[in-house]
Amino acid sequence: MRLDGKVAVITGAASGIGFGLAKQAASRGMNLVLADVEESALRDARTQLSENGATALAFPTDVRQAAEVEALATAAFDEFGSVDLLCNNAGVNLTVSRPVWEFSLADWEWVTGVNMWGVIHGLQAFLPRMMEQTAKSHILNTSSSAGLISGPGLAIYKLTKHAILSLSETMYHDLKGADSQVGVSVFCPGLVNTRIRDASRNRPAPLGVERPRSTEQEVVEKMLRESSGLSGPEAAEIALTSVESGRFYIFTDPSTVESAHQRLTGIEAGVPPSAGATFTAPPGTETPSSNE
Numbered sequence: 289m290r291l292d293g294k295v296a297v298i299t300g301a302a303s304g305i306g307f308g309l310a311k312q313a314a315s316r317g318m319n320l321v322l323a324d325v326e327e328s329a330l331r332d333a334r335t336q337l338s339e340n341g342a343t344a345l346a347f348p349t350d351v352r353q354a355a356e357v358e359a360l361a362t363a364a365f366d367e368f369g370s371v372d373l374l375c376n377n378a379g380v381n382l383t384v385s386r387p388v389w390e391f392s393l394a395d396w397e398w399v400t401g402v403n404m405w406g407v408i409h410g411l412q413a414f415l416p417r418m419m420e421q422t423a424k425s426h427i428l429n430t431s432s433s434a435g436l437i438s439g440p441g442l443a444i445y446k447l448t449k450h451a452i453l454s455l456s457e458t459m460y461h462d463l464k465g466a467d468s469q470v471g472v473s474v475f476c477p478g479l480v481n482t483r484i485r486d487a488s489r490n491r492p493a494p495l496g497v498e499r500p501r502s503t504e505q506e507v508v509e510k511m512l513r514e515s516s517g518l519s520g521p522e523a524a525e526i527a528l529t530s531v532e533s534g535r536f537y538i539f540t541d542p543s544t545v546e547s548a549h550q551r552l553t554g555i556e557a558g559v560p561p562s563a564g565a566t567f568t569a570p571p572g573t574e575t576p577s578s579n580e
C-alpha cells in the first residue's frame with residue numbers, strides 16, 4: 289500500500305518506535321495524528337516534527353481508556369477526513385523480570401491495560417470507520433519477538449504480545465473474509481533502543497509501584513542497557529517499508545524467526561518449552577536464558 293501523502297495515527301508517538309514511525313511517516317509526506325499519555329513529551333514530539341515541515345496534530349490519549357481513544361478517532365477524522373494508517377504502538381513493560389507468581393494484580397492491570405486493551409480500544413474506535421472508507425487503509429499492530437517465544441520471566445508482557453499476534457492473524461482472516469479494503473500487519477521487533485526500560489514513568493499512581501529489584505537483576509539490566517539494538521527510526525523504517533510492500537509479519541531481527549522454528553519443533557515433539565529460544569528481550573528487563 290502506498291503511504292505517501294496519506295494520514296497516519298500513531299499511539300505512543302512521543303518516544304522510541306512510535307516517534308520513529310512519526311518521523312518516517314513524515315518523511316513520506318504523511319499527515320500525522322500523534323497520541324500519547326505523556327503530554328510534555330507529546331508536545332515536544334509535535335514541535336520537532338512541525339519544525340521539520342510535517343503537519344501534525346497532537347492528541348493526549350491514555351489508550352487504556354476507551355473513551356479517550358474514541359475521542360482520538362473523532363479528532364483524527366474531523367481534522368483530516370480519513371485515516372489511512374493506524375499504528376497501535378503504545379506499550380509498556382515492567383522494569384523487573386519476575387516469576388509469574390510474584391507480580392501484583394496492579395502489574396497485570398497496567399501492562400494488559402496498555403498493551404492489550406490499548407490495541408482493542410484502537411480497533412473499536414477506528415476499524416468500523418476505516419471499513420467505511422472506499423480507499424485502501426491499513427492497521428499496524430505492534431507485538432514483539434516476545435509475541436512468538438516464551439522464555440522464563442516477564443509473563444505479563446509476553447501474554448499481551450502473544451495476544452496481539454493472535455488478534456492480528458484473526459483480524460487478517462476476518463477482513464479478508466469481508467472483502468475489506470482494510471489491511472493489517474503485525475510488527476514483532478527484536479531489541480530496539482528506546483525508553484521502554486523507563487516505562488514506569490507513565491504508570492498511573494493508583495496502580496502503585498513495582499516492588500524493588502534484587503542486586504542480581506540490576507546486573508542483568510545493566511548488561512542489557514549496554515547491549516546494542518536498532519534505533520526507533522531504524523525499526524520504524526523497517527515497519528513502514530514492510531507495510532508498503534504488503535508484508536504481514538514484520539521482524540527486525542532474523543533470530544526471532546529461528547527461535548519461532550525452535551518453538552515449533554518443540555511443539556511437534558510435544559516436549560516442554562525450551563528456555564533456549566533466543567528471545568531478544570525489550571531492553572532493561574529479561575533475564576538471559578540458556579539452552580536446556
Ligand SMILES: NC(=O)c1ccc[n+]([C@@H]2O[C@H](COP(=O)([O-])OP(=O)(O)OC[C@H]3O[C@@H](n4cnc5c(N)ncnc54)[C@H](O)[C@@H]3O)[C@@H](O)[C@H]2O)c1
Nearest residue numbers: 300303304305325350351378379432479480482483484570
Ligand atoms: N524497545 C524494544 O526493544 C521493543 C521490542 C519489541 C516491541 N516493542 C514494542 O514497541 C512499542 C513501543 O515501545 P518503545 O520501545 O518505543 O517504548 P517507549 O517507552 O520509548 O515508547 C512507548 C510510548 O508509549 C507511551 N505510552 C505508555 N503508556 C501509554 C498509554 N497508557 N497511553 C498512550 N501512550 C502510552 C509512552 O509515553 C511512550 O511515548 C511497545 O508496544 C513495545 O512493547 C519494543
